[in-house]
Amino acid sequence: MSIYFHEKTWPELEQDIHKGAVAIVPLGMVEEHGPHMAVGADTMIAEDLCRDIGMAFSQEKDVPPVLVLPTFWSGYNMKIVHKWPGSLCVRASVLLQALTDICGSLAKMGIYRIVLVNGHGNHDGIVRQLVRDVADEYGVWMAAFDPPAFCGKLYQEIRQSPPGGACHACEWETSILLHYGRPVDMTKTTSEDLMTYSSKFVPQDGFCGSKKV
Template sequence: MYIADQTWPELGDYVAESSLAVVPLGSTEQHGPHLPLATDHLIAESLARDAAGKTGFLCTPTVNVGVSPHHRQFHGTMWVDAPQFRDYVESMTRNLAYHGIDRVVYVNAHGGNVQHLREVGRRLRDDGTMYAIEWMWDKSIPDLVTDLFDHPGPHGGPKETAMIMHIARDLVREDQLEDARDGGRTTFKGRDYREHGARTFYDAIENSENGVFGDQTDATPEAGATLFEAASDQLVRLLEWLDAQPIDDLLAPAHADPQPGERR
């Protein structure tokens, strides 16, 4: 159920019966010469809408701009600073709580958002507002990703390329796949850019001239469909599990005994 398509009385009927919402988040950032800047938010929204449609849970509009300053040197990349991103997502999520939602899954498709969504979830849980967790599609199916691709890459690689081939093939510049591979890095390990234990880089362009990693020529629409269905299935299972949990079991546990001030 997509929230913006509903009327307010219809949403009243929903929150009278259910208390879970799905919030898709991504980014608007470079994904090499072959993929659109919309890659992350297209994947997040498509998976969130699909899983919500299968389960009947509420899906919100997508947060399309995320924490992406590490791609800022590439034309068109948009970002918000981390504190503003956290505050915006938290404020929007508290809005859902006001209407009766007490559990949220952030359907995320951008690695730069992960730690900030985790922090927002902690804030909301610690003050007893609700239980909110971050879910990243490729982290839900890691074995499938490595089975399908020899060089999946962390950004703009064949896994994202295949997903966009499945979701919106007309947006993939298929004539640029070899250039994407040859102008970027096929493999990437964080230790490649460390000195004496210190991570010495901040921006993607420092590691890849065109900003992408992996062998994009391995991507196919068929592989994208396989990834999409597997990830959607994992998300459906997560939503159904979360819906079944008593809210008291999800919120922060009480302080260890003795309780503060108990012996005064």
């Protein structure tokens, strides 16, 4: 039985809803990711992680059906990455409205267990607002998380990059793509920091803290 929402017929969805289905919403982004990774890296990571989460959950005993939605692949990113081609953006307000409508659609059809998996760091604030808006408008408290938040401690133990190497097109993202067999050209990787945008004294680790050097 497929775990994917979009591969179901409406009668199959109806049955899953009656069983208390859990919807998983992958949120990615299309933007430059250095010379070694595809511009769809964030989308690929969100998609692959949600597939694995859905498959693992569906194999547990006495659990409701899981429904993995199509990956939402666009959104907001920082102006600095527009120096290179590859960004397909929508305004933050548009992203918030679209995700609110999508999660609202799930709620209106009777799916009240909604989990959003965020694959793009710049979406953090938007996702927090989304959770509040969906709760206010539809009475559904959805869950949302960034996968790196679960591995910060372990990553610090095994990382090879110095502080600042866990932000964008980084060791973490590169490793995840390699794990899933996605295209990565390791001959084009570099330790040069091309993304310093605030201060050289504050490492730009996206999920391993930002204490001063």
